[in-house]
Amino acid sequence: MADQAVQAPAPKARPGIFSSPPLRRFLRNRMAVVGLVIITLLVLVAVFAPVISPAPPAAQNLRERLQPPSAEHWFGTDEYGRSVFSRVVYGARVSLLTGTIPVLVAGIIGTLLGLLAGYFRGWLDNVLMRIMDVLLAFPSILLALAIVGALGPGLTNAVIAVAIVSIPEYARIVRSVVLGTREEEFVQAASAVGVRTPRKLFLHILPSAMGPLSVQASLGVGFAILSLAGLSFLGLGIQPPAADWGEMLNRGRRFLPDSNWLLIYPGLAISLTVLGFNLLGDGIRDALDPRD
Amino acid sequence: MLRYVSGRLLGLLPVLLGVTILVFLMLRIAPGDPLIALLGEEAQGLSRAALEALRVQYGFDRDPVTQYLSFLGGVVRLDLGESVRTGQPVLREIAVRLPATLQLAGAGLGIALVIGLSLGVLAAVYRRTLIDYIAVVVALAGVSIPVFWSGLILMLYFSLELGWLPASGYGTWRHLVLPAAAIGFSSSAIIARVTRSSMIEVLRSDYIRTARAKGVGERRVNLRHGLRNAMLPVITVIGLQFGGLLGGAVLTETVFAWPGLGRLVVDSIRAQDGPLVQGTVLFIAVVFILINLLVDLSYALLNPRIRYG
Numbered sequence: 001m002a003d004q005a006v007q008a009p010a011p012k013a014r015p016g017i018f019s020s021p022p023l024r025r026f027l028r029n030r031m032a033v034v035g036l037v038i039i040t041l042l043v044l045v046a047v048f049a050p051v052i053s054p055a056p057p058a059a060q061n062l063r064e065r066l067q068p069p070s071a072e073h074w075f076g077t078d079e080y081g082r083s084v085f086s087r088v089v090y091g092a093r094v095s096l097l098t099g100t101i102p103v104l105v106a107g108i109i110g111t112l113l114g115l116l117a118g119y120f121r122g123w124l125d126n127v128l129m130r131i132m133d134v135l136l137a138f139p140s141i142l143l144a145l146a147i148v149g150a151l152g153p154g155l156t157n158a159v160i161a162v163a164i165v166s167i168p169e170y171a172r173i174v175r176s177v178v179l180g181t182r183e184e185e186f187v188q189a190a191s192a193v194g195v196r197t198p199r200k201l202f203l204h205i206l207p208s209a210m211g212p213l214s215v216q217a218s219l220g221v222g223f224a225i226l227s228l229a230g231l232s233f234l235g236l237g238i239q240p241p242a243a244d245w246g247e248m249l250n251r252g253r254r255f256l257p258d259s260n261w262l263l264i265y266p267g268l269a270i271s272l273t274v275l276g277f278n279l280l281g282d283g284i285r286d287a288l289d290p291r292d
Numbered sequence: 293m294l295r296y297v298s299g300r301l302l303g304l305l306p307v308l309l310g311v312t313i314l315v316f317l318m319l320r321i322a323p324g325d326p327l328i329a330l331l332g333e334e335a336q337g338l339s340r341a342a343l344e345a346l347r348v349q350y351g352f353d354r355d356p357v358t359q360y361l362s363f364l365g366g367v368v369r370l371d372l373g374e375s376v377r378t379g380q381p382v383l384r385e386i387a388v389r390l391p392a393t394l395q396l397a398g399a400g401l402g403i404a405l406v407i408g409l410s411l412g413v414l415a416a417v418y419r420r421t422l423i424d425y426i427a428v429v430v431a432l433a434g435v436s437i438p439v440f441w442s443g444l445i446l447m448l449y450f451s452l453e454l455g456w457l458p459a460s461g462y463g464t465w466r467h468l469v470l471p472a473a474a475i476g477f478s479s480s481a482i483i484a485r486v487t488r489s490s491m492i493e494v495l496r497s498d499y500i501r502t503a504r505a506k507g508v509g510e511r512r513v514n515l516r517h518g519l520r521n522a523m524l525p526v527i528t529v530i531g532l533q534f535g536g537l538l539g540g541a542v543l544t545e546t547v548f549a550w551p552g553l554g555r556l557v558v559d560s561i562r563a564q565d566g567p568l569v570q571g572t573v574l575f576i577a578v579v580f581i582l583i584n585l586l587v588d589l590s591y592a593l594l595n596p597r598i599r600y601g
Contacts, residue, residue, distance in 0.1 A: 134310030139539035257452035
């Protein structure tokens, strides 16, 4: 593949990306591919939710309340006669969106803090890392809960809470990569030829952190979905009538044991989604670090 | 060792201080009047004069730094204030709920250890066989399934349908089984994972080969020589898992109406009982920090390289 680069000097061509060892290792890893398939399916379901679902997720039909699963109502209906299948399908949108936003926010903030701490070291590093230690001193769901308690219940505040809780992981990862690479020759060389600090941080040092960051991001989406589902389950996250899996479980458990479909399908949806992101994250980790 | 312990304790002080600052800020970052945030629904119907009197009583008329220092002073004297709703000291409310959470977390940890260690050892010994594969899948299920959902499913089948165990409540060991199983299963996953990789590492080492060469039986090699040496990283994870257990307790206690600290936090948030939220969250965080300290110390005790590193 190396000679392809010579033959095809297109400006954006990345020779060998499909035959790069990490990618090949990833694709050979059956579990990782299963994770990727789950996530791809989920994205498709979320995008085509209006096409897939038989009825709008909020459409009530009080004559068809609490119907068990049947050919007509695949996953049954809830206490307002709404289609559980439609709500699970639309819930994919909510989960993917609310699962990725905290990761993006925490990823960006954590990366910046990690770059600063690792590069400038000294008192700044000390202060920033002690703050991260404080955030890590709480069990994560408890801290998220406490933040939601302070800001008030609701989706936005729940997302903010999960983002704050996630920041330390990213900061720590980036910091350790910076500490490991700042003495490397290519960084020293950049300094020697007068590359300015911001450019050095983002273009020379940060790329080394992309691998571990992507692992953390994938696992982080799973964590965010789990945490937000937990908060919604407690009634402190997303508020009804939104079609959210955690919120569905919160309401559905009142109709146990007779209407167990209200419990089974949303829970399966959460579990499968989180499983997908965990498999993907593990797969990326193994592909990048083929020790085992 | 003494130097190591005192060093660790000293390093803990800024974190503990930070935790109190964060918990203190929680009531103040809320939008609006912190007094209203503190009192919650109790504030309704109070006259302006009564509110102002309370403002002085709670010290909200003073500057934030003075307020924090008096909060910190209270914390140091183990005075976490009073619940707005019941008027009871927060520390007493915590003391009443603590045993239930300790039982749940202890039983959960026991189950997590049994499941996690066996899965991890099996997976490492029978590496790249069906057993390994199944163990990995079970562990993945443990981290991916929400603990409140597995709790609800257990409740659905074992109490509501089969009627074997009570669906909720507290008191006998029968009440403990389902919530502990739910928490234990979700915590077992990480233990299984770390045990597996640590075991794989250890089983490759020279002393295992030596043990085999001198004719030690396979079971003895795996458990006495293998698992014992593979336990070090596992112990660290157990400490971290305790946070998971306490966090899982928040959700599991709500599912099973278990009268512990987790439910206290959730109930006091719903009731907007500021001092109770603040005190309970602070208490759990301090417990979590101390447990991790104990884990670190035991780790150092077991592995001299850390003490002198």
